[in-house]
Amino acid sequence: MKLLENSATPSARRVAIFLNELGLEVEREHVDIKGAENRTPTFMEKAPNGLIPVLALDDGTWICESVAICRYFDAITPNDKALFGSTPLEQARVEMWQRILELQGVVPAFQAFRNLSGFFSDRENCIKAWGEESRQRLAQFLPVLDAQLGKCTWVAGEYFSIADITAWVLCGFLERLELAVDDSLPHLQRWHQQMAQRPSVQ
Ligand SMILES: N[C@@H](CCC(=O)N[C@@H](CS)C(=O)NCC(=O)O)C(=O)O
The missing domain is CATH 1.20.1050.10 (Glutathione S-transferase Yfyf (Class Pi); Chain A, domain 2)
Incomplete structure (x- = not known):
């Protein structure tokens, strides 16, 4: 899996901090948002919001929206951090x-x-x-x-x-x-x- 992001942006930072909390390392790919790489038809076909970050899974599925990405990482990672709350x-x-x-x-x-x-x-x-x-x-x-x-x-x-x-x-x-x-x-x-x-x- 690969995280398509731009580390200078707040939304990418949100996911990066979440990953740090979970102690996870994920492969990253830089997206040139100023150059509108995120607005190409190929990108937008997979990420309907046309924004980064996006998590590209190995089976070709893309997950956009930073909180959805965090939820996915939380769900697939056994942990006791309860970053979405416990009770x-x-x-x-x-x-x-x-x-x-x-x-x-x-x-x-x-x-x-x-x-x-x-x-x-x-x-x-x-x-x-x-x-x-x-x-x-x-x-x-x-x-x-x-x-x-x-x-x-x-x-x-x-x-x-x-x-x-x-x-x-x-x-x-x-x-x-x-x-x-x-x-x-x-x-x-x-x-x-x-x-x-x-x-x-x-
Ligand atoms: N609600 C979205 C917001 C994502 C967002 O606004 N991404 C900005 C960077 S922080 C972006 O991709 N901007 C490029 C553009 O608007 O074309 C999320 O949390 O993922």
Whole structure:
């Protein structure tokens, strides 16, 4: 199997950290997304979202969407990490925070970057006002995450999970949008320092 990715991107980073947590090594192939290698008919026939990362299995099956890829690796790797939660309640809380982080954090962050920078203007209309609104929505979400981390050690509770990986990757993207985990977000800062100690992110 082979992971088609671009290590400079947050979505590839999310899978890479997940693999590090599981202690897995996987063959990688670089995809030139700036050169739109991911938008060719051959790529898109196999990856309907036209995005990286993609996991190409030996039987020719492709799995796209970073969380789907992580789920696959988790399911095929005997481990006691419970990165998607262990009890029914934990699993629900991980899913809940994953959805909140995606919809209120990652999507606005990506929309802000894409629409403000025009990085992918060869393939989509970039609307500055939408970029600004998305950036604003992301800025409004950070205190919500801060408040959650004021209540528990990790994003979804007292256990580390994929939700922490998602939040970490999101925080790593803030600088590009001129946002920061600053002193107004003390719980997020505490968690950020804790995350930075994990070998999987280093
Ligand atoms: N929801 C997707 C998002 C993937 C995504 O946005 N990938 C970006 C890089 S972070 C990409 O491939 N961009 C190239 C393009 O838009 O053409 C996932 O989690 O895998």
